[in-house]
Amino acid sequence: QVQLVESGGGLVQDGGSLRLSCAASGRSSDIYKMGWFRQAPGKEREFVATSAGMATFYAESVKGRFTISGENGKNMVYLQMNSLKPEDTAVYYCATGRFASGPVASPASYAYWGQGTQVTVSS
Numbered sequence: 001q002v003q004l005v006e007s008g009g010g011l012v013q014d015g016g017s018l019r020l021s022c023a024a025s026g027r028s029s030d031i032y033k034m035g036w037f038r039q040a041p042g043k044e045r046e047f048v049a050t051s052a053g054m055a056t057f058y059a060e061s062v063k064g065r066f067t068i069s070g071e072n073g074k075n076m077v078y079l080q081m082n083s084l085k086p087e088d089t090a091v092y093y094c095a096t097g098r099f100a101s102g103p104v105a106s107p108a109s110y111a112y113w114g115q116g117t118q119v120t121v122s123s
Helices: none
Strands: 002-007 010-013 018-026 033-039 046-052 055-058 066-071 076-081 090-097 117-122
Antiparallel strands (some): 002 018, 046 055
């Protein structure tokens, strides 16, 4: 079992910044990939960014604005979000997956999920 605790969401104006944090505890083999997904009302959950080993992956919609980073030794992952837009408004979820568990952008590749943290960007 892996437990994930997210923090850092909130309300910010268009163009502002927020930093999300996620702390994972549990079996290390289940925490190879640590990533972020988001879900807006009425929409499907979508991939945002993932850190897997030494590599990072981003959705096209956030490239150049969001940065994922981590502290592998502490099983922490962060999402620095700059130049936020109203369309970034969503509940953001931290998730972890095992090595070779599937495509990094697919929610099905992640076995464990946090409770979510709300990010609201006002225009």
